[in-house]
Amino acid sequence: MRKGATPLRGKSGAASGAPPSSGPPSSMLAPGGGARAAMARLRQSRLAFAGAIVLAFFAFLAVVADLVASEFPILCRVSGTTYILPNITHPSELRPFVEARASGQMAPDDWAFGPLVPYGAAQESKGDALLPPFARRAHPLGTDGRGRDVLARVIHGTRTSFGVALFAVVAFLAVGSVLGALGGFLGGIVDGLVSRTIEILSSFPTLVLVLVVQALLPHPTRTTLFVAIALARWPEIARLVRAEVLVVLSNDYVTAARALGASPWRVLLRHIIPNARAPIVVAAMFGIAQVVLIEASLSFLRVGVPPGTASWGEMLSELRDYSGAWWLLVVPGLAVFAVVSSLNLVGEALRDTLDPRLRV
Structure with a gap:
């Protein structure tokens, strides 16, 4: 090459014949690459x-x-009081209402909007112990030995x-x-x-x-x-x-x-x-x-x-x-x-x- 001449460059701008970079790939170094x-x-x-x-x-x-499976409702009104997301907070004063709702004995003025699976992970029912899948509509995947819903x-x-x-x-x-x-x-x-x-x-x-x-x-x-x-x-x-x-x-x-x-x-x-x-x-x-x-x-x-x-x-x-x-x-x-x-x-x-x- 003639003295003082500019070396040929490729598309990447690097001098031809130069050794490849030993650093990490540019795609890995780019933000989000x-x-x-x-x-x-x-x-x-x-x-x-x-x-x-x-x-x-x-x-x-x-x-x-908790929004998908819980014995507590997502939204309810009990005795004139509205509760928002009690399935997350689990207020103790709602425990009697939950038990009454499970047995179908709600007061006429009370209402509740429940989750998709109306059972908690620890909710037991001795009468529903060891139900196989689809034996009851309420328990599509069955229950365990303590009557807890498998789903x-x-x-x-x-x-x-x-x-x-x-x-x-x-x-x-x-x-x-x-x-x-x-x-x-x-x-x-x-x-x-x-x-x-x-x-x-x-x-x-x-x-x-x-x-x-x-x-x-x-x-x-x-x-x-x-x-x-x-x-x-x-x-x-x-x-x-x-x-x-x-x-x-x-x-x-x-x-x-x-x-x-x-x-x-x-x-x-x-x-x-x-x-x-x-x-x-x-x-x-x-x-x-x-x-x-x-x-x-x-x-x-x-x-x-x-x-x-x-x-x-x-x-x-x-x-x-x-x-x-x-x-x-x-x-x-x-x-x-x-x-x-x-x-x-x-x-x-x-x-x-x-x-x-x-x-x-």
């Missing part, structure tokens, strides 16, 4: 799109569970499963991401301590470790359950984040940032963590599916949520007491299968989209 790519991937994959719809349905059901318990069990899963995933993602990033970035003694802790906790199966923690507590609650799951699951996230940080540290744009005088914490927060977040998002989707299974397994063993709490695993455990009630296995089992399968399908689509190393 990863989200748009993920949505496009979900639309392209029919199974993943169907899984996203199923997840959205169950998530919506978890949020509005109402499945709806409220959605809130239990999603609530425990989301809180647990947020907790172990936060702990694992921070410790994994610090270990990979700082190295030395910090990396050694984090790595040894990960190895020790990873030697115990997650279900066994959570089972031991829950069994040792005198009064296990949902809070202790998701804390125990978070303590048992964070090593997997920490190992993943540590590996991603080590990979990103070797890229040219990190070396350039250091050469320009950027502080170590600025390099970590502005250049390393944003470019290592894609695997964390994918791990979160798979983590929710795993926590749903763990919660169902622990509740099936009756060491998960407190007794009486609506849970899919707790409903499955009732089959041991009533072996002929097949609907206590099929209905919550299908719910667990649908949620876990949908989470895995969406997680695989996100992994193919957000991880550039898996692209063709």
